[in-house]
Amino acid sequence: xxxxxxxxxxxxxxxxxxxxxxxxxxxxxxxxxxxxxxxxxxxxxxxxxxxxxxxxxxxxxxxxxxxxxxxxxxxxxxxxxxxxxxxxxxxxxxxxxxxxxxxxxxxxxxxxxxxxxxxxxxxxxxxxxxxxxxxxxxxxxxxxxxxxxxxxxxxxxxxxxxxxxxxxxxxxxxxxxxxxxxxxxxxxxxxxxxxxxxxxxxxxxxxxxxxxxxxxxxxxxxxxxxxxxxxxxxxxxxxxxxxxxxxxxxxxxxxxxxxxxxxxxxxxxxxxxxxxxxxxxxxxxxxxxxxxxxxxxxxxxxxxxxxxxxxxxxxxxxxxxxxxxxxxxxxxxxxxxxxxxxxxxxxxxxxxxxxxxxxxxxxxxxxxxxxxxxxxxxxxxxxxxxxxxxxxxxxxxxxxxxxxxxxxxxxxxxxxxxxxxxxxxxxxxxxxxxxxxxxxxxxxxxxxxxxxxxxxxxx
Numbered sequence: 001x002x003x004x005x006x007x008x009x010x011x012x013x014x015x016x017x018x019x020x021x022x023x024x025x026x027x028x029x030x031x032x033x034x035x036x037x038x039x040x041x042x043x044x045x046x047x048x049x050x051x052x053x054x055x056x057x058x059x060x061x062x063x064x065x066x067x068x069x070x071x072x073x074x075x076x077x078x079x080x081x082x083x084x085x086x087x088x089x090x091x092x093x094x095x096x097x098x099x100x101x102x103x104x105x106x107x108x109x110x111x112x113x114x115x116x117x118x119x120x121x122x123x124x125x126x127x128x129x130x131x132x133x134x135x136x137x138x139x140x141x142x143x144x145x146x147x148x149x150x151x152x153x154x155x156x157x158x159x160x161x162x163x164x165x166x167x168x169x170x171x172x173x174x175x176x177x178x179x180x181x182x183x184x185x186x187x188x189x190x191x192x193x194x195x196x197x198x199x200x201x202x203x204x205x206x207x208x209x210x211x212x213x214x215x216x217x218x219x220x221x222x223x224x225x226x227x228x229x230x231x232x233x234x235x236x237x238x239x240x241x242x243x244x245x246x247x248x249x250x251x252x253x254x255x256x257x258x259x260x261x262x263x264x265x266x267x268x269x270x271x272x273x274x275x276x277x278x279x280x281x282x283x284x285x286x287x288x289x290x291x292x293x294x295x296x297x298x299x300x301x302x303x304x305x306x307x308x309x310x311x312x313x314x315x316x317x318x319x320x321x322x323x324x325x326x327x328x329x330x331x332x333x334x335x336x337x338x339x340x341x342x343x344x345x346x347x348x349x350x351x352x353x354x355x356x357x358x359x360x361x362x363x364x365x366x367x368x369x370x371x372x373x374x375x376x377x378x379x380x381x382x383x384x385x386x387x388x389x390x391x392x393x394x395x396x397x398x399x400x401x402x403x404x405x406x407x408x409x410x411x412x413x414x415x416x417x418x419x420x421x422x423x424x425x426x427x428x429x430x431x432x433x434x435x436x437x438x439x440x441x442x443x444x445x446x447x448x449x450x451x452x453x454x455x456x457x458x459x
Contacts (some may be wrong), residue, residue, distance in 0.1 A: 082285065150165070153173060172277055198431065201443070251268060252265060280380070308364075350364055406458055428440040
């Protein structure tokens with residue numbers, strides 16, 4: 001009897017065990033099927049992601065490595081395809097000094113911006129010392145202007161290590177952010193600081209701000225930025241070296257055409273001038289290209305680029321006076337005709353070019369100066385890392401002032417409009433990064449408190 005009960009119990013147990021195993025197998029089968037479906041979904045998703053990455057990579061390669069497109073229009077389409085690929089990076093802000101550098105009224109005495117080549121050695125060193133001093137004006141330094149160094153750095157939001165913010169690198173970040181903004185879907189085209197009507201007023205204000213910074217930090221209220229007269233490069237027997245500008249005793253040497261020996265040597269680097277933030281790989285418009293807190297010396301490759309024969313010439317400068325309209329529709333660096341638009345011509349674009357670099361960043365006038373200097377001045381949206389940037393843009397501003405003066409002399413509407421016939425009403429508003437300042441406030445440089453020792457005039 002006990003054996004029978006045991007047999008029955010064993011049968012029941014086996015049945016239960018079998019049913020349990022069968023249930024577990026069914027559950028396992030369902031789990032495996034779910035895993036398989038999930039794996040398929042993941043695989044398909046990965047394929048889509050990879051395809052999207054390949055598409056973006058192809059576009060980036062086409063744009064950033066200057067694809068060998070055969071027409072100007074095709075190259076412009078490559079660039080247009082890159083717009084809206086990121087949401088931008090907030091910064092650097094104005095650090096509670098939204099209108100720094102703009103006088104409340106026209107000063108009784110104008111500062112005079114002079115040619116770099118006309119300064120003596122002591123004056124040149126004082127200018128370099130001014131740039132060096134701005135690197136020392138940090139948030140915690142307690143020095144005049146320290147509050148303005150409390151800007152929102154780009155480095156944190158893009159996952160890069162912070163460097164010690166300072167009044168010099170504020171301008172590097174402002175310029176970098178102006179380029180980054182052009183890769184977003186929301187950039188206000190009326191405020192573009194490059195490739196449009198606000199190019200000249202935006203940079204005029206940038207010069208005003210840093211000029212005021214240096215005046216404050218050096219205790220010299222009459223401090224005025226010098227300008228790089230491009231014609232000086234052609235006074236030397238070899239215009240590719242531009243020896244009057246790239247001097248070991250002040251701004252430093254011209255680096256080298258050898259990529260592994262581009263370091264600038266001379267007074268500026270001997271005094272400890274370092275680059276703290278830059279972009280790499282000619283990737284001017286994407287956050288991933290930003291590199292922070294890897295301090296190094298300044299890089300140059302003066303006269304090394306085949307794209308430009310040298311700094312702009314007197315003939316190039318003369319030609320700008322034949323453009324009697326400030327800018328022309330559609331106010332686009334790809335489509336505006338430089339034979340008509342003074343701004344387009346001075347910024348450096350030529351609609352007949354089919355070289356991708358020249359379509360993207362220009363190869364003449366202003367742009368030629370960047371490419372001619374090379375390395376940090378050419379390869380990065382952080383071109384203000386090289387102090388020659390400010391001398392170069394003082395020259396660009398000087399040429400705008402000369403063009404304005406030539407138009408004012410004609411009288412009529414040009415005289416009323418501070419010599420800017422054809423400056424579009426739609427682009428007279430707020431500046432990018434500095435929205436409290438409008439482009440129209442920057443037309444009259446004399447009202448802003450400075451002048452130039454010499455202005456070229458049409459012959």
